[in-house]
Amino acid sequence: MTGAFDDLLDANEKYASTFTHSGLSGRAARGLAVVTCMDSRIDPLGLLGLTAGDAKILRNAGARVTDDVLRTLVLAVYLLGVDRVLVMPHTDCRMSKSTDEDVHNLIAADYGVDTRSLEFQTVPDQRAALRHDITRITSSPYLPDDLVVGGALYDVHTGRLQSVEL
Template identity: 80%
Template sequence: MGTMTESFDDLLTANEAFARSFKHSGLTGRARRGLAVVTCMDSRIDPLGLLGLAAGDAKILRNAGARVTDDVLRTLVLAVYLLGVERVLVMPHTDCRMAKSTDEDVHELISREYGVDTRSLEFHTVPDQDAALRRDLVRIRTYPYLPERLVVGGAVYDVHTGKLMPIEM
């Protein structure tokens, strides 16, 4: 286990170059396009790029499986009332590890491979991705702290083609 600079030297070096040509100091923190995107933490997903957005256009909320958890709802309340969000896109993706197992499977794997008991955690795995997405959309639409005027949509991102596949409710 190295020091911060040893372990993250590649990132710090890249940041030096980034900072030299940084052009976003004028952004306010509000979602310029009135959009929040809930998506997965999968590194194959470039939410700004695939949606034709730029820095400052949208709030991006990422977690394993693109699930609408309590923390996502809390963040959406802040985004709507404080940061200009008027519409939400929930965007899971194909070939998602969270759609290939159950919570029980993940608990067993981590216990067996690493000796860590994770049974107190909910991983929100998605054995039926379509049903989970529809449930999450309903969860946002019916959340009492979010306004009825909030536009909510869902689409699955195909990590192999780059295509976005909207779902109808």
């Protein structure tokens, strides 16, 4: 793994030289899991006032509660100390600006790749999608009834969170 990743390996050497997190356990110290988007403008720990070891961060395109997110939440709740979940999509999300069909057509036209076997779970209505995703968590037979679940929309232009009532 050289060449294209040299900058990252160099940065890691600097990071490792002052590394201080070796004493952390795998448990979420603040009992929190955050489901958010993969968007690189989001710093989930920083915007929530958290530090390494405080929370489990689950990221995917659009901050969607997929089957894999549910699987991961089950592990986080029962094995890693999570007792509350925040689902946190964001403003100016590429997934909220297109339909799945638009994305398939764009990728086919620009790159010649047929992605129609994939479901991208685009988000035409972020608040409706957020309510749906929270319901997926709260109605899961694999998660405890007393799991605290909330939703908030992160504004990538102001850094502020807006709680979304369900």
